[in-house]
Amino acid sequence: MSAFPQPLTGIAAPLDSGALRDNVDTDAIIPSREMRSTGRTGLADGLFAPWRYSDADARAENPDFVLNQPKFRGASILLSGANFGCGSSREHAVWALAEYGIKVVIAESFAPIFYGNCIRNFILPITLDRSALEGLSGHEITVDLAAQSLTCGDATYPFDIDAEAKQMLAEGLDAIDLTLTQAQAITNWTASDKAARPWVYLEHST
Amino acid sequence: MGHTLFEKIWETHAAAQTAGGSTLIAIDRVFLHERTGAAALKRMAEMGRAVLDPARVFAVMDHIVDTRPGRGDSTLMQGGEGFITETRAACKAAGITLFDVNDRDQGIVHVISPEQGIVLPGVTLVAPDSHTCTQGAFGALAWGIGSSEAEHAMVTGTLRLEKPKTMRVTFDGKLQSGVTAKDMILTLIAAHGAGGGAGHVVEFAGEAVRAMDMEARMTLCNMATEFSAMTGLIAPDAKTYEYLAGRTYAPPHFDDPYWSTLKSDEDAAFDQEIVIDAGAIAPMVSWGTSPEHTIPVDGTVPNGPARAHEYTGLVAGVALAGTPIDVAFIGSCTNSRISDLRRAARLLNGRTIAPSIKKAMVVPGSLSVKRQAEAEGLDKVFIAAGFEWRMSGCSLCFFAGGEGFPEGSRTISSTNRNFEGRQGPGIKTHIASPETVAASALAGAIADPRDYMRQEEAAA
Ligand code: SF4
Numbered sequence: 001m002s003a004f005p006q007p008l009t010g011i012a013a014p015l016d017s018g019a020l021r022d023n024v025d026t027d028a029i030i031p032s033r034e035m036r037s038t039g040r041t042g043l044a045d046g047l048f049a050p051w052r053y054s055d056a057d058a059r060a061e062n063p064d065f066v067l068n069q070p071k072f073r074g075a076s077i078l079l080s081g082a083n084f085g086c087g088s089s090r091e092h093a094v095w096a097l098a099e100y101g102i103k104v105v106i107a108e109s110f111a112p113i114f115y116g117n118c119i120r121n122f123i124l125p126i127t128l129d130r131s132a133l134e135g136l137s138g139h140e141i142t143v144d145l146a147a148q149s150l151t152c153g154d155a156t157y158p159f160d161i162d163a164e165a166k167q168m169l170a171e172g173l174d175a176i177d178l179t180l181t182q183a184q185a186i187t188n189w190t191a192s193d194k195a196a197r198p199w200v201y202l203e204h205s206t
Numbered sequence: 207m208g209h210t211l212f213e214k215i216w217e218t219h220a221a222a223q224t225a226g227g228s229t230l231i232a233i234d235r236v237f238l239h240e241r242t243g244a245a246a247l248k249r250m251a252e253m254g255r256a257v258l259d260p261a262r263v264f265a266v267m268d269h270i271v272d273t274r275p276g277r278g279d280s281t282l283m284q285g286g287e288g289f290i291t292e293t294r295a296a297c298k299a300a301g302i303t304l305f306d307v308n309d310r311d312q313g314i315v316h317v318i319s320p321e322q323g324i325v326l327p328g329v330t331l332v333a334p335d336s337h338t339c340t341q342g343a344f345g346a347l348a349w350g351i352g353s354s355e356a357e358h359a360m361v362t363g364t365l366r367l368e369k370p371k372t373m374r375v376t377f378d379g380k381l382q383s384g385v386t387a388k389d390m391i392l393t394l395i396a397a398h399g400a401g402g403g404a405g406h407v408v409e410f411a412g413e414a415v416r417a418m419d420m421e422a423r424m425t426l427c428n429m430a431t432e433f434s435a436m437t438g439l440i441a442p443d444a445k446t447y448e449y450l451a452g453r454t455y456a457p458p459h460f461d462d463p464y465w466s467t468l469k470s471d472e473d474a475a476f477d478q479e480i481v482i483d484a485g486a487i488a489p490m491v492s493w494g495t496s497p498e499h500t501i502p503v504d505g506t507v508p509n510g511p512a513r514a515h516e517y518t519g520l521v522a523g524v525a526l527a528g529t530p531i532d533v534a535f536i537g538s539c540t541n542s543r544i545s546d547l548r549r550a551a552r553l554l555n556g557r558t559i560a561p562s563i564k565k566a567m568v569v570p571g572s573l574s575v576k577r578q579a580e581a582e583g584l585d586k587v588f589i590a591a592g593f594e595w596r597m598s599g600c601s602l603c604f605f606a607g608g609e610g611f612p613e614g615s616r617t618i619s620s621t622n623r624n625f626e627g628r629q630g631p632g633i634k635t636h637i638a639s640p641e642t643v644a645a646s647a648l649a650g651a652i653a654d655p656r657d658y659m660r661q662e663e664a665a666a
Contacts, residue, residue: 017513023400023496025625033607036285038244038292040353050627083401083434087625088604089336090242091352109401112370112436113336117352162368164226175354176255179230179362182222186363189221189232197218197464199457200234200329204261204301 003172004122007144008103012152013066013075014137020130024080025087026114030096031056032088043096067100077141079133080107084125085114094121104143106150108133119165120175126150126159145170208471210372211441212407215347215468219330221364230364235262235324235331236356238302239315240293241269241606242334246353247296250361258363260301264324265293267307268314270606273569273596279307282608313572313598316340316539320424321574323453327442327460328468332359337539337622339430342439343423344446345468347407349437370436371477373406374470377414379485384656386549387418387425388541388620388639392490392500394482395433400498403435406478409470410440414484420449421545428540429622432497441469491638491652492624493520499624503527503642503654517626518634527652530562531636533617534593534647535629537569538603541620541640544578550620550640551579551587553648553658559592560650564612567594569601593647605630618646 015021027050034046034056045059047067054062061068067075078097084107085093094117097105105118106126118125124145128136141152145166149158161169168175179186194201209217222230238246243265250256257263270286271277279290290307297304305312311322316337319325327345332338334356341348351365359365377390395402408430415423423440430438447460488502494514501508507515509522520529536542536550547570559566568588570576576598579585585595602611603621605628611617616634620643624635638646641655648658 017511019511021513022511023498025496025623025628027604027623027625027628031627032241032604033283035241035606038248038289040245040249050631056631083399083404086400086432086434087336087623089334089350089352091245091334091354092242094352109404109434111401111434112404113350113352113431116355120352120354162227164224164228164366164368167226175366176253176358176361178224179358179364179366182224182230183362185222186230186232190363193232197328199326199462200262201259202261202455 004124004145004169005103006146006170007142008076009140009142010076011072012077012079012106012136012139012141013072014079015066020079020081020133022081023083023086026085026090026093027087029085029093030090035090035092040095041099043092044099047096047100074101076101077104077106077143078102079137080105082108084110086111089113091117094118094123098123106133106136119168122169122172124169128157128159132157208474210470210474210476211345211409211439211468212347212372215328215330216369218328224366228366228368231330231367232364233332233359234329236359237315237319237324237331237333238263238265238356239269239335240267240289242353244289244293244296246334246356247300248292250357251296251299255357255361257300257302257360263302263360264305265297265302266305266312266315266318267293268312269600270608271307271599273599273601275597277307277597283606284608286606286608311572311574313574314539314542314600316424316428317543317571317575320344320449321453321572323450323456326450326456327446327465332356332365336431337428339435339437340424340428340539342427342430342437343420344450345439345442347437347439350431371406373403373408373478373480374476375408375410375480375482376412377410377482377484378412379414379483380417381414381484381487384641384659385487385489386639386641387422389487389490390414390484391426391429392497393487394480395429395497396490396500398480400432400496401434403430403433406435408433408435408438410438412484415440416443419545420445421543424543425540429497432622489639489642489655491526491636491642493526493636494518495624495626497622497624497637501526503652527654529652530616531618531646531651532564532615533611534559534563534566534643535602535617535619535621536567536640536643537571537601538621539571540622542569542571542575544575546620546640547575547579547584550644551584553641553644553655554591555587557591557648559647562650563592563647564615566592566647567596569596570598572598602629604628605633618643618652
């Protein structure tokens with residue numbers, strides 16, 4: 001997997017219907033019926049299918065949807081309101097965004113499972129307050145992960161990200177590999193836990 | 207200063223600190239299902255990674271299995287059979303215990319995990335499914351994760367976590383008759399927003415919660431994810447241990463002193479506290495496209511986001527009750543356990559649903575619930591009233607592209623999500639308790655279950 005490109009410059013595409021949408025759920029990002037195989041690929045076409053297509057089966061585009069407008073087609077930065085990515089835990093939502101080419105999602109807040117899925121797939125989730133968000137809509141912005149800031153024209157906005165998530169994005173680290181460097185500590189902990197809570201450890205029955 | 211229940215479970219499971227400042231939290235149980243589980247197992251195999259302790263990983267076929275009687279591997283969802291056969295093969299290769307399509311104990315993941323005694327007080331349990339929080343009802347730290355995190359948990363036995371904040375939601379007083387756990391959680395979300403629990407683990411407490419049975423507690427915790435919380439949980443008590451004792455994967459008895467420590471200390475501090483008067487809660491029904499768009503059944507539609515009004519076709523100011531519905535659905539991990547079916551059947555007994563209803567179905571949460579219901583004759587009540595009686599699974603809690611409701615239907619549903627398209631393209635979903643679904647099916651329109659209960663009382 002590739003690390004997060006830095007710095008990244010692109011047009012911020014707003015998911016809106018009058019105002020920035022709140023509660024964009026994973027059924028809207030990728031409906032269950034678009035999850036057609038057990039793999040992680042082939043999902044970009046189904047991204048935002050309910051909004052992007054006037055007829056999803058025929059893939060007939062809805063010209064009003066933001067990513068179908070010439071200015072925003074193929075955008076790498078998405079803007080939305082509060083509680084983005086709520087709903088199902090399906091990582092397919094993030095895989096679909098990543099496959100489409102989205103690198104950054106900026107929202108007022110994120111649903112927790114979705115946020116974690118973003119980090120594991122090298123999409124940068126940025127939380128900003130509403131007034132700042134609205135100022136970014138449709139503008140070219142530059143995201144600097146190292147400096148934890150984004151700039152739009154003359155304005156610069158700092159953003160928070162925890163140190164570990166930042167490092168994983170910047171260096172393209174695989175979380176499992178990283179954790180396995182501490183395998184010995186886990187083994188030691190498990191040995192003492194087995195004595196303390198034996199009932200947790202099941203005998204295999206299959 | 208004392209500790210909260212969550213903090214105690216966190217401390218017990220903190221296996222190591224990472225260089226980046228996270229904690230490696232040991233994971234006691236992992237539960238997969240065929241919709242997202244195969245993807246995780248497949249990728250692990252591709253990467254040459256193995257499950258650390260297969261005896262503590264379980265899987266079930268529930269999300270896209272057919273629920274029509276006589277089912278096999280084939281489903282109406284295009285390509286669905288591949289998910290089932292691939293999951294089966296992957297579980298076998300990994301040595302994971304699988305509850306297969308027609309196994310005696312098959313059912314929705316969050317229904318069968320407690321039935322089997324897989325979830326226990328004080329354990330950590332994760333599943334690539336957002337409603338894993340249901341199982342917090344047993345005093346477990348149980349939460350939904352993505353596929354990558356499921357792989358991480360299976361391979362390393364841990365997850366890398368930042369410590370979440372804590373919130374306590376206290377339901378004081380007693381519920382009125384006809385009001386249920388579903389109405390409690392919808393009241394919380396309506397009042398504090400679908401993002402209200404973000405960043406927090408929510409402990410549910412108070413007199414009304416203590417009075418609830420385990421099934422109602424599961425309904426309450428089920429929708430913590432609709433509140434955007436990491437999870438919800440309830441301190442275990444005698445009811446919890448009584449429910450679990452003797453179940454297949456549970457210990458034979460709960461006499462270890464560890465169990466009695468599983469509660470928030472008197473002087474424990476929470477980052478946030480919410481108190482709700484349980485006695486003031488009414489049966490709740492959603493009107494819009496987010497669970498926060500929910501009002502008392504006898505209320506009027508408020509002014510919400512334009513798109514929500516447009517999608518559901520309900521304008522501000524109209525009464526919600528009396529809105530004609532086409533479909534009634536009783537099922538899902540929120541409300542498909544035996545007590546849910548009993549309460550709905552009580553309302554339906556001796557009555558028939560309105561002729562305008564195009565489809566009405568009951569999908570028991572597990573085959574064990576189904577057997578129990580049949581032993582009590584509930585299936586006959588549902589069928590006589592005009593409902594279809596199904597095999598267990600997630601069914602039309604969500605639309606996977608196979609079986610669907612009639613185009614453009616308005617449904618009253620005991621499920622947990624009223625998102626646009628959740629139950630099918632253009633389907634308008636109103637979420638409510640099983641008794642409100644039953645009452646609405648009888649009326650052919652959104653209806654207050656208390657009206658039917660009053661009729662019963664008057665007749666008695
Ligand atoms: S019943 Fe619905 S909410 Fe529950 S696990 Fe199945 S699909 Fe998810």
